[in-house]
Amino acid sequence: MSVDDQRTTVARQSGEPLVAPGHDLESVNEQINRIVLRPAGSGWLFGFTVAFLLLIGLMFAVLALMTRGTGIWGINIPVAWGFAIINFVWWIGIGHAGTLISAILLLLKQQWRTSINRFAEAMTLFAVACAALFPILHLGRPWVFYWLLPYPNSMQLWPQPRSPLIWDVFAVTTYGTVSFLFWYVGLIPDLATLRDRAVEPLKRKFYGIVSLGWRGSAMHWRRYEMLYLLLAGVSTPLVVSVHSIVSFDFAVSVLPGWHTTIFPPYFVAGAIYSGFAMVLTLTIPIRKIYHLEDFITMRHLDTMAKVMLGTGWIVAYGYLMELFVAWYSGSYFEQFLVRNRLFGPFGPAYWGLILTNVALPQALWSRRVRRNPVLLWCLSLVINTGMWLERFIIVIVSLHRDFLPSSWGMYYPTAWDWATYLGTFGLFFTLLFLFIRFLPMISNFEMRELVHRTSTEGEH
């Protein structure tokens, strides 16, 4: 069976249509590129302004941090890591959904990825950009951050390879690089489309440069398909490896609550959980505003909700195992940690976590909830909050009361902590708004391919 026949079979087997009926190749192009080629609406301008103001806020927060020091945050001894690391893990986790949708679902030939993969991959890139800020900002001496990179130097010093923070450096830079390549390569045919359709000379020049001379010839397409698959192959392990390595930041240490082997799969599942939640948070309003319901259909929302439910259960299993192993281990320190998590000063955060990550998402069992965009959107916000709370519990609670009671302390975030965090939302949304405005947020050529398959399938 040829590849084409395989695809046709899959398309026929899928049942619910992935593209609303009545679309042909041209209408797909028109619908998607209209957003880019026409002038921006006032809604976009308003959103972009708000995001940009938050970005300015981030710059102020970073300026204060650089001039005065990490003491403006709430960290102390024993809790030497606070919001910066929580937010780092949170943002990186969010990025994993994009890579999973783009790469893994491509290799698994899941057609429903088509309308959301471009957007999700962009979201990944921007999330990684936000995340990558934090390991540099939280340093006591950020101006020598490059010492964490392996470069030949007169001191003859290389980074210390046993430290998970160095593994992080490799993991996150690899992730960022590969994600960017994958996303960019995926954009090339669409940029060419825009080049061909743009009217203003400036736009033609811009798209012309970034589309790298794509002519759409058969040879181009052959090489392109191969490259695309290869990049997907390279990206796929990253979904598992990057967050596993981020989890090693904690798992390699000796602290109760950190020193546990469940962290790699638990973190990866949590990443996908929060990533899909963020994809939903973003795509549900956007499909409404930009009238993309034909491409991002109910079926897409339904499927993403099912993925969330599945990963949510893996995360819940992780919570359960932590409780069980603490009891089973017989270690006084582990048992104290669990008692402290549940009933200590940060107990409300823990119970909030159970509510938002375990209890409320059970509504996703209901088909009505999964197909209700508003409810689904609210749930996605709840889950994202829950995942942030999870990182908060992991980082703060294990640190604030560890082995020696004499060193126990508390952690209180400061206004600068919040300002930096909200500022990264500014960075994220600024980039996102720019993306929406200047680049096609749905993959044109893949959609055209999908429409072609489903329409020819009907003809057969």
Next chain:
Amino acid sequence: MKPSRIDPEAIRSRLRQAQGRDYWKTLEELTNTEEFQRWAEDEFPHRSIEWLRSPNRREALRLMAASFALAGLTGCTVQPQEQIVPYVRQPEQLVPGRPLFFATAMPICGYGLGLLVESHEGRPTKVEGNPAHPGSLGATDAFAQASVLTLYDPDRSRAVTFRNRITTWPRFLTEAAGIRERQSATGGAGLRFLLGATSSPTLAEEIRELQAAYPKALWHFYEPVGGAGARSAAVFGRRLHPIFDLTAVDVILSLDADFLASGPGCLVYSRQFADRRRVTGDIKNMNRLYVAEPALTSTGSVADHRLPIRAVDVEPLARALAREVGAAVEEAPGKPGDAQRAWIKAAAADLQRARGRSLVVAGEGQPPAVHALAYVINEALGNAGRTVRYTEPVLLNTEDYMQSLGALAEAMRQGQVDTLVIAGTNPVYTAPADLGFAEAMALVPTRIHLGLYRDETAELCQWHIPETHFLESWGDVRAYDGTVSIIQPLIKPLYDGRSIYEFLAAFTTAPDRRGYDMIRAYWRKQSGSTDFETFWRTVLHNGVVPNTQASSVAAAANAGAIPPPAPSAEIVATNVEIVFRPDPTVWDGRFANNGWLQELPKPISKLTWDNAALISPATAKALGLRDEDVVEVSYRGRSVRAPVLVMPGHADDSVTVHLGYGRRRAGSVAQGRGFDAYQLRTFDRPWFGEGVEIRKLGETYSLARTQGHHEMGRRDLVRSVTLKELLKNSASTAHEGQHPALSLYPEYAYFGYAWGMVIDQGICTGCSACVVACQAENNIPVVGKAQVLRSREMHWLRIDVYYRGEPENPDVYHQPMLCQHCERAPCEPVCPVAATVHSADGLNQMVYNRCVGTRYCSNNCPYKVRRFNFFLYSDWYTPSLYAMRNPNVTVRSRGVMEKCTFCVQRIESAKIQASKMNRRVEEGEIVTACQAACPTRAIHFGDLNNPNSAVAQMRRHQLGYQVLAELDTQPRISYLEVVRNPNSEMPEA
């Protein structure tokens, strides 16, 4: 070029005599002279040409003149040569980079503590104890360690002032001359001197000289805290000073006496006490300590049996105890209660069994009756002459401090005083509130003050002369046993200060004498030796004048002289008492501006930067109070607002307040800190009294404590065992759980040195001298209260306090916690830039210039001993503090991690010395700062690879264990189990 012919000395003296407009007129005259103009050309050759040709020539010359005056004339002066004698080498052999040590002594409350002060290039940087001094034995307390910061304190008074305007010493001499004339006419009838406590023989001589000059002038001495030893007049018939010998003591009973941590001789008593409790010593003959006190103190924390009782109940307890041992004293009716009686009975029986080898000590916070009872009890137990001996008073005062101050206040109110000279004491701040001292002082026409700071008293005086610190002046002082030490300066006076000798000399007929000459003159007479120079150099070298200890006098305590128990005179509103105690870190307030001492966590409460009203858990419950609640404490018609701290082990119905806070004029560090307990203190009963009302105000006040959790739970942190158990099981269970875990990696072989440390927890009293020593040695910054509230204090060494048992009267343990230099350090593998690595000597090293500040190492440290510079905590900008810092230790900037280095600078310099001589470093050559300061010698440091070293032997001791060994960190610090010696006959607490 022709040399300019101006005479700096002449100009200087002319300028010094001038004031205000005269000053500038004098300058103007100066600049117009030809000589000066030529000098200006010489001095500023590249400028003078343009300036002299410019139309603003006059202005330019004036500016030059001004700078000439400011820079050269009135600042540092070239003093006549005064040779100080270093401890090890002659001054000629000063090698830059190698410190010299000079023996001197620190006077505190009149008694001297012999010190060896480390001097780098002519500046004192670190204080150590003088092993040859009987009051130090090589150890120091927190106050001595922090004294170097007071020397360089930028808030110190720098200039002579008259009515708050800067003036000069010669102008004061003119005023003093005027006073001399006036007072000579009347024989000093209106002249009063008020001094702080002193034991200085030279000062005694000077006082005699002044008494001869002004026969009618009166001398007063005042210290808010102290004077306990001499409260013996009644029972002995004269004032005597007790000296204890704890080496010979088997059973000690303390009546509210914190004799291990405060009072004269406390360092020696700590050492003697510890020597009888050391697990590496003759543990079978361990001593036993009973303590009865209201609030937990260092002494109470190491007691084998502790009884929390109100201070007001100590006297009835003492009476009952006296009767138990057979002394003929009357008991207080109806007191003490049954529970206390059982305690007394058993304790008395123990004391009786140790006749002649026991000791009963009364605390300075107890009235004379209790001291008298203690002397009588010692007499009855046959201790006199054996474990306690008596000498003539070492201090110069012949009157009780309170009486002296009261007499002065009354005289001032009566208008009998026309000139008041105050030196070395701060009565406006420390006088009892009901004395009205400040108001009475305002009636005195001429008031002159000598002090280190322009404090509350200086504020009310017309003349203020800055006092020189003991590290920059000559003097002499006697230790707790009378031994004399000469105080020699380590640096020229930093500012325009004068010592008390020079100050008082102003009132004599030879006013401009130098302290150096006065001390030498006195000792030339005293030494009676033919070769005075050799004598002088020897005593300066050794730090002690031989054969000057006070000799014992025979004295019999007369039980009959003890007054009968006073019936409760007034009707009091409540039976809650208030107890006034000197603060463990700022004493009576004199150290309030010392940042190291303000930030030093108090030994039991771990409170910094504030004082609090300490109450027991039961009292707190009864009053509905919690930590940090603000209350109004009312006592005898006066009240203050204070935050509450609930302290385990505190007596019920008792509130302890620490003196020394709430200062109004002490400097920038002390400003606004704490509440002023002196506002409640009364003249007739300065130490405690019943009738306190506590009213909750509904506010809270943040208290910065460095430790908030004191329970160990099931954590195996401080191990303890009783002597009985220890002797029963010859093999202890100390080594349970201490086996090193299996590993795939080979052990690292240490062929050279392998540094290690052993800490004997049982004899740690929590005095915290080691914490300040570490801070001084390693340039550790002070972060301030706001940062301590955020848990960012920077102490590399901390003393953890743990309680076990009931909060009403728990067992207390002190555990000094510092970097354990783990063999398998969790901090090392997680640093991304290899800023923390392990040396071939076994040290966990911190490389400041490689640290990027990810703080993963701190997260992974299970002991949480690493400290991070969240801000630029080190004071980068205050010039006077540059001189104070240890040049061998990096001053850390923002964003780097730091922690204990086992004083690597000392290790390295010892290794360098040894390698120059082609030998290994010997045992005892390297002494870490904490080890050196410790009065009980609880800390031992050395080479584990040397089988004869103390640490190698102690590490193998059956009572040695490691903290958190189950994490397989393999620390290089071992702790010795705490051994307590409870009396099985004592009633259960």
